Amino acid sequence: QSLLTQPPSVSAAPGQTVSISCSGRTYLIDYDHMCWYQHFPGTEPKPLIVDSTERPAGIPDRFSVSKSAMSATLIISGLQAGDEADYYCAAWHPGLNTVVFGGGSRLTVL
Amino acid sequence: QVQQWGTGLLKPSETLSLYCGVDAESFNTFPYNWIRLTPGKGLEWIGIINHSGGTLYNPSFTGRLTLSVDKSTNHFSLRLTSVTAADSGFYYCAKVSSLASPARMDLWGTGTAVTVS
Numbered sequence: 001q002s003l004l005t006q007p008p009s010v011s012a013a014p015g016q017t018v019s020i021s022c023s024g025r026t027y028l029i030d031y032d033h034m035c036w037y038q039h040f041p042g043t044e045p046k047p048l049i050v051d052s053t054e055r056p057a058g059i060p061d062r063f064s065v066s067k068s069a070m071s072a073t074l075i076i077s078g079l080q081a082g083d084e085a086d087y088y089c090a091a092w093h094p095g096l097n098t099v100v101f102g103g104g105s106r107l108t109v110l
Numbered sequence: 111q112v113q114q115w116g117t118g119l120l121k122p123s124e125t126l127s128l129y130c131g132v133d134a135e136s137f138n139t140f141p142y143n144w145i146r147l148t149p150g151k152g153l154e155w156i157g158i159i160n161h162s163g164g165t166l167y168n169p170s171f172t173g174r175l176t177l178s179v180d181k182s183t184n185h186f187s188l189r190l191t192s193v194t195a196a197d198s199g200f201y202y203c204a205k206v207s208s209l210a211s212p213a214r215m216d217l218w219g220t221g222t223a224v225t226v227s
């Protein structure tokens with residue numbers, strides 16, 4: 001069982017807002033540098049959010065993150081059909097010296 | 111750019127060998143993660159390596175995994191022994207863009223599909 005828990009699936013209609021949670025099971029994870037990746041099957045994952053809330057160049061502001069002590073929520077507003085993908089949170093665990101990934105959430109645009 | 115190549119089809123108990131080639135500047139500046147995507151399990155961190163050959167491994171692979179570096183050709187290698195069907199999936203090499211966070215990867219290879227059957 002992953003140290004970061006995500007819902008297996010989420011769905012919403014075009015134009016709506018959807019939230020994907022990532023909850024940690026330990027305070028030992030580096031939540032301040034958590035990242036989110038978007039993955040379309042058959043391609044490589046793409047960084048969506050880095051350093052907890054920062055968007056890399058080219059990522060629209062429809063993608064944002066709300067964070068708390070041991071969790072983060074990816075918020076996608078103005079949902080588009082092209083957002084249908086798998087989303088993963090990831091962070092460094094300094095105690096274990098490992099990168100931990102959430103189990104991934106499949107977003108379906110209805 | 112991150113280029114990947116290696117054996118894609120193996121039989122159980124064989125050894126998986128994958129390679130990741132990068133430009134010289136990136137090779138000498140940033141560490142690289144190996145990540146895999148397996149059916150039903152999502153993304154899984156395999157390990158990290160830098161140009162000096164320094165490594166950290168996911169304990170799940172202890173005893174089977176070796177990450178290494180070839181400084182003359184700027185490439186990294188992954189060697190996983192005694193593979194089983196559970197090792198089937200896509201294997202990615204990804205550049206770590208922040209020394210403060212090994213989870214921050216800004217450039218990924220296109221991946222190598224691995225099937226163990």
